[in-house]
Amino acid sequence: MSTGRRTQQERSAATRAKVLEAAYESLLERGYGGTTVGEVQQRAGVARGTLLHHFPTRGALMGGVVEDIIERRLRVLTGPELEAATAAGSWDDVVDLVWDELQQPPFAAALELWVAARTDADLRQALLPLQERIYATVHRRVTVLAGDDHPRAPMLVQFTIDLLTGSHLAGILRPRAGTSAVVEAWKSAVRELAERDSG
The missing domain is CATH 1.10.357 (Tetracycline Repressor; domain 2)
Known part of the structure; x- marks a missing residue:
């Protein structure tokens, strides 16, 4: 019987998707110049270290x-x-x-x-x-x-x-x-x- 808990891989994929969605929204609203790592981090609601784990650089x-x-x-x-x-x-x-x-x-x-x-x-x-x-x-x-x-x-x-x-x-x-x-x-x-x- 499944406990319904996500695996680490599933959580990582979900976080990555959240970051990419935030970056996409920022591109639409603020353009390329305004889509900084800090802006994406804030939109995604993740820690900076978490974002950098998935995407080490801009x-x-x-x-x-x-x-x-x-x-x-x-x-x-x-x-x-x-x-x-x-x-x-x-x-x-x-x-x-x-x-x-x-x-x-x-x-x-x-x-x-x-x-x-x-x-x-x-x-x-x-x-x-x-x-x-x-x-x-x-x-x-x-x-x-x-x-x-x-x-x-x-x-x-x-x-x-x-x-x-x-x-x-x-x-x-x-x-x-x-x-x-x-x-x-x-x-x-x-x-x-x-x-x-x-x-």
């Missing part, structure tokens, strides 16, 4: 946060909604889903890390392989729409990601009029481009 903490954020984004990008869209073969649905993911908190947190990684070599090295996982996952899943043998599928997927990301970034400081029209126009364009060589 770099190690940020490396852990990178992995956590990538997993959060992958959950959005590989969820049941995308499964339904790819099963239905709708480019419109996929454009909507990619656009929606860019509005979610995990992308905002990832953006903080992207900007910081421009001048932080260690963070950049931690971010690059994990970022490639996102691009590879999106490409693999969305390419199902057109079929693996569709000659334009890889390019159309890349166009969709790049165009929507750029449109989103252009409106971060202030929402831009006409952005929704750009998204709708791309749906029409991508359908036409996909159909051009589908026969």
Whole structure:
């Protein structure tokens, strides 16, 4: 009969998850510069020694946060909604889903890390392989729409990601009029481009 008490390993995993959640929330609210070890410690409600046991340096903490954020984004990008869209073969649905993911908190947190990684070599090295996982996952899943043998599928997927990301970034400081029209126009364009060589 189980006593219901957690093992040391389970307690350690729970503490690590609490620290990463605190770091994620700090990135969203205070940005990369404000996400210090002290700030994360206070948010997580753990002793400094406990935090340093899991993440000895700020770099190690940020490396852990990178992995956590990538997993959060992958959950959005590989969820049941995308499964339904790819099963239905709708480019419109996929454009909507990619656009929606860019509005979610995990992308905002990832953006903080992207900007910081421009001048932080260690963070950049931690971010690059994990970022490639996102691009590879999106490409693999969305390419199902057109079929693996569709000659334009890889390019159309890349166009969709790049165009929507750029449109989103252009409106971060202030929402831009006409952005929704750009998204709708791309749906029409991508359908036409996909159909051009589908026969």
